[in-house]
Amino acid sequence: MPALLAAAVAMMAPVGNDAFFLHYNDRVVFYGDSITDGGAYCRYVESFVLTRFPNLAISYLNAGWSGDRVTGGGGGSIDQRLERDVISRKPTVVTIMLGMNDGGNRSFDDKLFNLYQTGYEHIVQKLKAALPLARLVLIKPSAYDDVNVPPSFPGGYNSVLLKYSDYVDQLGKENGCLVVDFNAPIVDMLTKAKGYDAETAKRLIPDRIHPEPAGHLVMAEALLKAWGAPTLVSYVELDANRGAIVDRKGASVRELKFDRGASWVEEEECLPFPLEYKNPRVALAIRSAGAMTDLNKEGIRVRGLTAPAYKLRVDDVEVAEFSRQQLEDGIELSSYDTPMTRQAWSVVLMTQQRASLQYQQWRTVEIGLADVKGIQRDNALRAIDALEQATIRRQRELATPHPHRFALIPTN
Numbered sequence: 001m002p003a004l005l006a007a008a009v010a011m012m013a014p015v016g017n018d019a020f021f022l023h024y025n026d027r028v029v030f031y032g033d034s035i036t037d038g039g040a041y042c043r044y045v046e047s048f049v050l051t052r053f054p055n056l057a058i059s060y061l062n063a064g065w066s067g068d069r070v071t072g073g074g075g076g077s078i079d080q081r082l083e084r085d086v087i088s089r090k091p092t093v094v095t096i097m098l099g100m101n102d103g104g105n106r107s108f109d110d111k112l113f114n115l116y117q118t119g120y121e122h123i124v125q126k127l128k129a130a131l132p133l134a135r136l137v138l139i140k141p142s143a144y145d146d147v148n149v150p151p152s153f154p155g156g157y158n159s160v161l162l163k164y165s166d167y168v169d170q171l172g173k174e175n176g177c178l179v180v181d182f183n184a185p186i187v188d189m190l191t192k193a194k195g196y197d198a199e200t201a202k203r204l205i206p207d208r209i210h211p212e213p214a215g216h217l218v219m220a221e222a223l224l225k226a227w228g229a230p231t232l233v234s235y236v237e238l239d240a241n242r243g244a245i246v247d248r249k250g251a252s253v254r255e256l257k258f259d260r261g262a263s264w265v266e267e268e269e270c271l272p273f274p275l276e277y278k279n280p281r282v283a284l285a286i287r288s289a290g291a292m293t294d295l296n297k298e299g300i301r302v303r304g305l306t307a308p309a310y311k312l313r314v315d316d317v318e319v320a321e322f323s324r325q326q327l328e329d330g331i332e333l334s335s336y337d338t339p340m341t342r343q344a345w346s347v348v349l350m351t352q353q354r355a356s357l358q359y360q361q362w363r364t365v366e367i368g369l370a371d372v373k374g375i376q377r378d379n380a381l382r383a384i385d386a387l388e389q390a391t392i393r394r395q396r397e398l399a400t401p402h403p404h405r406f407a408l409i410p411t412n
Helices: 003-011 034-038 040-052 078-085 110-130 157-175 183-196 198-202 213-226 280-289 324-329 339-367 375-398
Strands: 027-032 059-064 093-097 135-139 178-180 232-239 244-249 251-259 261-268 297-303 309-314 317-323 404-410
Touching: 027 034, 034 040, 034 059, 040 059, 040 213, 040 339, 059 339, 078 110, 110 135, 110 157, 135 157, 135 213, 157 178, 157 183, 178 213, 183 198, 183 213, 183 280, 198 280, 213 280, 232 251, 232 261, 244 251, 297 324, 309 324, 317 324, 339 375
Parallel strands: 027 059, 027 093, 093 135, 135 178, 232 297
Antiparallel strands: 232 244, 251 261, 261 404, 309 317, 309 404
């Protein structure tokens, strides 16, 4: 078995395996500043979990607020924010990413750093006291782009954020929290991307603070890897000489036939995570950092075929043409347009709809109209909640895999 596919098979975690950080009926709250408020990495995580674990019922709430520090911000003081936006939701998992605003976008300042230490410890202690069974995930501050733009002072602002990151490490160890690094993967991606395509690399974090969606893919991957996400979607290995299924992981295979080519019906246990390979910034993030591809192994290997090349068709979709040697070595399906990736895109779009409904309920009605008392506001909250619940049901329906007919057809 080729090394890449062999590693993927070896690292596969069965669907619903206890090794994964999230469990059935978990309630996840993402807490942070504008990078969390923007929500792309949160939605990517939600979409990945839906596509990889279609039967794992988990709810999500994005409680990020632009401009927030460990002391709070535009949404209220830190105690008000924690009580209203986190503790009242009774989460079982809380992720926290703060620090980009706390450092003041200036050279290291002892006073600001002391406020950060005191404030962050207060957050952790308050959440532990109010939610003793919740698993806290402390995320180191994401990167400030001192790679593509020269630092405005010696050492640059990201070096300040790294000192804040060191404290998050320490705080996590002292309190038994999982600590996840978003900073290093982003800096590594920016450094490599600059070498490949300097102009496009500048657009990955255009304002040096807020990553484009391509950067959020890297952050989502870092969080999912820290959570022990499985790398494998599925793996199927067939042998034409023996007319047999040699191996399969994460998929069932039936109606296998070999006649000049091959055909079979395959039903995967989950869907691949879809990626915009045609988006130049996403493509650069994939080239520079693997951006989610390490968690997206969907392999097929067919040995013993005799024609020089074959077209792969899945249902009515012409996927691509592969040489006999490519099929012998094993092909990676997740990067191609297949019925499975198309279905996964529908999950992603529905996830965006759900997140938008939740945001409107929380920020526009619950908080924005907090002073408006009466049946109309209550009805609005109930109506949006009903829509969100219907959307969640639709998400899970769309994430349920279906059987597909595969065919390898000789091109000559």
